[in-house]
Amino acid sequence: MRLVNEADVNGKRVLLRVDFNVPIKDGKVTDDTRIRAVMPTIRYLMDNNAKIIIVAHQGRPKGEGYERAYTLKPVAKALGTLIDKDVKLTHDVLGMQTTADVEALQPGEVLMLENIRFDKREKSNDPEFSGRLADLADLYVNDAFAAAHRAHASITGVTELLPSYAGFLMNKELGTFERMLAHPTAPFVAILGGSKVSDKIKVTSRLIEVVDVLIIGGAMCFTFLKAQGYSIGSSLREDDWLEPAKELIEKAKAEGTQLLLPKDFVIAGTISDDAETSIVDIADGIPEGMMGLDIGPATAEMYKNAITDGRTVFWNGPMGVFEVAPFAGGTRQVATAVAMNSRATTIIGGGDSIAAVNRFGYNDLVTFISTGGGAALELLDGTHLPGVVALDKE
Ligand code: AMP
DSSP states (O other), X not given: OOBGGGSOOTTOEEEEEOOOOOOEETTEESOOHHHHHTHHHHHHHHHTTOEEEEEOOOSOOOSBSOOGGGOSHHHHHHHHHHHTSOOEEOSSSSSHHHHHHHHHOOTTOEEEOSOGGGBTTTTXXXXXXXXXXXXXXXXXXXXXXXXXXXXXXXXXXXXXXXXXXXXXXXXXXXXXXXXXXXXXXXXXXXXXXXXXXXXXHHHHHXXXXXXXXXXXOSTTHHHHHHHTTOOBTXXXXXXXXXXXHHXXXXXXXXXXXXXXXXXXXXXXXXXXXXXXXXXXXXXXXXXXXXXXXXXXXXXXXXXXXXXXXXXXXXXXXXXXXXXXXXXXXXXXXXXXXXXXXXXXEEEEESHHHXXXXXXXXXXXXXXXXOSOSHHHHHHHTTOOOHHHHHHHTO
16 A cells, blocks of 8 residues: 555645545534544645645435535535635536636645535446546545445545555554554453444454453443343344354353453433433343443443453443433443553544543543544454555555
């Protein structure tokens, strides 16, 4: 994989793919972490007199043209503030005006194409669409680690047509995860949470092979607990995944990996700010009609101790319904334990875990915050990310 600083970008038109899929409220970017993460590459290109054409997506538009809800206007504005320079946004993805905007672009200037997913040919990796994108530029840089698991036109298609390079963020993300897997300082502790086992079955299986301790929280733990015969009441579970969950428990035993599951829960009948909550021990079972919505205090203590003992710690996914105050405690305690472990290399991935760390003000205390949730999990489960493979072939 060639890095952007190996390219001669002086005066060249550079098509820069980024993942600026950031939260937006009332026309304003509410968290610019993903934009700031690409600043080293943007600054490098600006300082080296490249004409920068940024390609990004936002949300999931239909792919049939402009949709106001998904315009990149707020993103272009936020980027402009960071680089202290106007960032022009094109009217449509590809069109006569876009070609004219690119022609007018001066060295060191930044132009942003409107949401690339306004055109459905992006997702279908349409060769003609890739060709038109490639025509805009002299070379291509991919700094969109968080989108590297998608074989889309602006991620893989264009690499067939332009000299292609990785950006600094892409390089850093890949290097961090590679080192974490290849040379983790023991004990290696991974924490997985979130809603579905089915989404995380592959990564759970792979992590069992490489970590010393695997901690499971969030709704995904109920499938494991039910598979072991516990009563889980009305908690979220995936009944089709009981067998695979059982197999993972067996696999952990065979590998000598400590698999930690919650032993108590915060339960309630409804998910609301004023829900009436109580604590139950899983040995006593969760009553029918009640849901486990956060790990309980004994579990939080057990998880905290395991995390504190870790020397490499990876965390993806909340421990409970952390968006709702009565069920945020477990996620906060895990975030605190990860952030306070100054002797470990701590790596966090996934939107919810990052939001939790940011919300509690711990972002400077962890070693690395990955910008990729899905991409990071696929990388960890051994999948070759299409966007990375496409850069590797040169
Ligand atoms: P995911 O998208 O799979 O990463 O899951 C994140 C979501 O899981 C968050 O929105 C949480 O509210 C939700 N979640 C975590 N724990 C639970 C739980 N015990 N019951 C229901 N939802 C949960």
